[in-house]
Amino acid sequence: MTARLRRSAWPLVLTVWLLAFGGCAAGPERGPVTLVFKYARILGNADPLPELLRAFEAAHPGVRVKGEALPWASDDQHQFYVINLEGRSPGFDVMMLDCIWVPEFARAGWLLDLTSHLQPDELAPYFPSAVASATYGGRVWALPWNFNVGLLYYRADLLAKYGLRPPETYEELVEQVRRVRAGERDPALDGYVWQGKQYEGLVVNVLEAFWANGARLLAEDGTVFPEPARAADALRFLRGLIETGVSPAWTTAADEELSRRAFGDGHAIFLRNWPYAMDLFEGKGSAVRGKVAFAPLPGRARGEPGAGSTGGAHLGVSSRSRHPDLAMALARHLTSESAQRAIALGAALSPARQALYRDAELVRSHPAMPRLQALALAGRPRPVTPYYLLLSATVQPEFSAALVGVKPPERAIADAGTRLAYFLRAVR
Amino acid sequence: MRARARALADVAVVLALAAYAIPFFWQLLTSFKPEAELLRVPPLLPSRLTLTHYQVVISQSLMPRALGNSLGIATLTTLVSLAAGVPAAYAVARLPLPGKRLLLLAIVASTAFPQIATVSPLYLLMRALELRDTWAGLVLVHASFALPLTIWLLAGFVREIPIEAEEAASVDGAGLVSMFRWVLIPLLAPGLASTALLTFLFSWNEFLFAYTFTVSEASRTIPVALALFPGVFEVPWGDIAAASMLASLPPVVIVIALQRFLVRGLVAGAVKE
């Protein structure tokens, strides 16, 4: 019995000894460390990420980085994070975040406060609105990674053929669609395609229509739909596009990809989409290569000028990461200028750093970059609030109902308002 | 003449059912189609067949891990629910059990339990026990969910066994465990196979709990991995087709190979009501 005790005591003594001495001999980040990075697979054949991760490993001996893919829809990614982060240590250190989630995740305590880790002017090179969406309660919670803004793509060849300039208002756009289609006599040619499927993309498209019409989803004081009549009018206008055939009936099932393909196959005159699409239109074998240009999203006649919604991804560090300094270093490495350049070159994601829009190498391969910067600067963010997902999830089916015509726009707005009031009463 | 008409009718039935299975065959074909031809239909048939999608799914995605998880979780679920279900079914069928009526009622009622009704408390339970994203968590949930049907089916099969066999064993002075081992289980084998088959299929196919309780590749099962197939903007139809073929391969093979047991199990479940 005593022999057994003595034998089993040895490891214990050893452990105590190691803990006592190991603790002062080396920092906490000794030995092989694995960092887990959660990100959405990047579009394009030359995925630059594996190489970027290997470069980080080379610069940090003893550190291994494991990239893990997220689901592909933004709503699914959010659900993944919510279930994974709520009340437990997640199995990852660095995470890609849709910019709309930062306030929610920060408030829930899931993100590491990066403010004290940052150099004084470290965020200066980024788009101010990207930094704003990574900030909540005066603290910085994420590093901007890529930046998106809603654009109006148009068939430059078709517009030129009919002596038209890119439309400044939606009314002009409708008129141009009529003229081009009357001239082309091609039944397969649709007018204006955008994203009307019931998902986050629909909220973006409707918000852009709201803004052009002087309506908002959320006022500064927290009022929901402060301009209900204008909001309903914007929804009615979108519904009208479908009813009059300016937009095809399948718009109500269209996401970015479906609409991008229709336009890319040469079956549409106008398209609302993100900057990534330009690369695919200019790719080898594209049916519209050299025929596409983009402009700011139109406004409404007697309304406000148009503004594209901003979007994009940030990199945050889990507040429960066991290696916060290394995780921060990885986030910093992936958002560095050279990494963002590599991503912009290899994949089609536009950078969050402004200097890259005038970078000689990038402009050579993407001549539209400087113009894109101006549009990105003029973009407008979706409401910045911890309750954004609650807002979006609640309004999605109502907006969708108005678009497909099963609910009058006024009632859709009123119903969404009632539901939001009930849910928000619980959290305020 | 009449024989020929009959043969024709037989062929017609098979053809009609083959047509019924077209959704499956179309996906099978899609999984072998070159990427460039996926969205260019017609023609319906590809110019050549390729294994690219399977290579992508096996090398680049989480599918192999998910297959392993599903296989492990479904097997363990089957074992656990049989281990608990066989004695319970025996007790229900043969032994004087206090509160048997109540237990039977509970068993029947819980076969009708909708998963959505317990998913929120189970989520909190799994969180409290740190069982989220583990095999153990999902196996427990699946096994307890499958248990009522398991007992129901097995109790029926036990009743079909002549009682003399057990009595002989108990006269020989055999204990409960050896009676199970040497008498009950061998006689119950076909019924066990049917029940195991249905439990395995349930666990393999189950989505709602798996989607909620598995959050990473450590435990994500194949239906979840398929529902969350990654990509940005682009929908990889060919890869999804390949992945869905991999996901349906085990159940389809099992069901077709063990058809006899399956039909027996399904019918027993319904008829023994």
Add this chain to the structure above:
Amino acid sequence: MTGREAAARRRALVCVGPTVLALGALTVYPGVWVLWLSFQRRIPIFDVSRFAGFENYAFLAVDSRFWSAAHTTAVFTLGSVALEVVLGVAAALAIHAQQRGRKVSLSLLLLAWAMPAVVGAKLFEWLYHPAAGLINVALGRHAINWLGDPSVALPAVILADVWRTMPFVAILCYARLLAIPADVYEAAQVDGAGRIATLTRITLPLLGRILLLAVLFRTLDALRAFDIMFVLTGGGPAGTTETLTVYAYRALFQTLQLGFGSAVSVVVFALVMAVAWAYLRLLRTGTVAA
């Protein structure tokens, strides 16, 4: 009580012990807990957790999305069960009439039933693809916007569900047909009954009880259906394919509204139990009559 009886009872308790424990901890206890949750406002992300009485239920009564989901659930259940029964009986009769090739037929039928519902959803998502889906290619490009048009999305989802679950009904009926002794038919032939008369007077009545059971199982399954619409449409377009279960799940896990979502779950729970109870009563009286 003799010693032997007591021993048997002890054995019985040992045998059901694990089961009672598992069902108690993972089915009954959560079943009570969900009721308790439904009386709360509980949102873990925002640290909200307070008793709210009937607040959630009162809101459900005036919640248009809830009523639309209830309506969708009813249409989905009726539509899919009715189609399954008609097609299932037809398939069972056809296979039963086969002289040869029954095994091939059954295999083809079971193919659809064996696969996970998620795979079924992916199969149909691809078939319904607006531009490249097999169905639209057959009908002409962009002919019908299956999953985007609110008037056809629910039928499209029902079709996908029927495809995968009809074989269950067919196999139950087929097995019952096998159990009908041949002399029943021979007697009918002697009586000079025609084919249709044999079908309506003999076969269908004999199928009655098993059909009722099949309908019971399928109704319960259809009422709690989740996978197919969650993956195929996510409840869209315009919420036209959102059933109560999908609504409950979205409330529960999209924004972690555990209290409100649980209230919707409890409604599904009550609905399923009520239907099960009604059917069982029907079955019992049916048995007495027969």
